[in-house]
Amino acid sequence: MIKITINGKVTEVAAGTTILKAAAALNIKIPTLCNHDLLEPYGACRLCLVEIIDGDWSTVTTSCNYPITKEIVVETESTAAVRARRMVLEMLLGRCNTSPELDRLAAAHGLQSSRFELDYDDCILCGQCERVCREVVGANAITFAQRGVDRVVVPPFGEEAEQCIGCGACVYLCPTGAIQIQEDGEQKIIDRWSRVLELKYCKSCGVEVAPVFQCDYFQKKADLPTDFFDLCRDCRVAQR
Ligand code: SF4
Ligand code: FES
Structure with missing residues (x-):
């Protein structure tokens, strides 16, 4: 000590x-x-x-x-x-x-405004999105790219983040609100990562379960039965 x-x-x-x-x-x-x-x-x-x-x-x-x-x-x-x-x-x-x-x-800290005006976006490069995706979720869907003033967090090759499961952990941790998640019809969309995910609905009651890709990811990762996410949590509990 x-x-x-x-x-x-x-x-x-x-x-x-x-x-x-x-x-x-x-x-x-x-x-x-x-x-x-x-x-x-x-x-x-x-x-x-x-x-x-x-x-x-x-x-x-x-x-x-x-x-x-x-x-x-x-x-x-x-x-x-x-x-x-x-x-x-x-x-x-x-x-x-x-x-x-x-x-x-x-x-x-007694600051009302800034003397600096940099023409960037809302991302302050804190890296929480990249770290939670890599360290906690294990999806590795986004990464830092480039150096200095050009540094950004982006999906690989700047294209759709194909490993993103749409869990929303990055959205939750982002301190500036730079990442938004939206639902449009039967899709979940994260514009910042150019990610569009098809949603899965409960076969029994019809409520939204999660993105299909996310269900498949957790089913494999936790070695769950292949039909595990066919039902929402409430219907699974009711059918036990
Ligand atoms: S969590 Fe938000 S502010 Fe931090 S690096 Fe990611 S997008 Fe930028
Ligand atoms: S550098 Fe310590 S909290 Fe960000």
């Missing part, structure tokens, strides 16, 4: 615990946009910046992917930490000005 002091509060954590997790254990909130407990830390949004102080020396660093390996003192609301987070937020706002979550965080 290693002693850590955050904003004057002292605790002990197991070696390797991130500063973000140690802060959460002390009920100290650090803003994040690319971190989720289900996903490996990625350090993309740079919003979780904190100041580490060691005597006369200090540095500002991301807390979500900083493993604690020795006794340290951290300040989450120091002038340097808050100034750095404001700059990050201003750049994110310059890239995406349609996200209520970003607006909320900006307001909490």
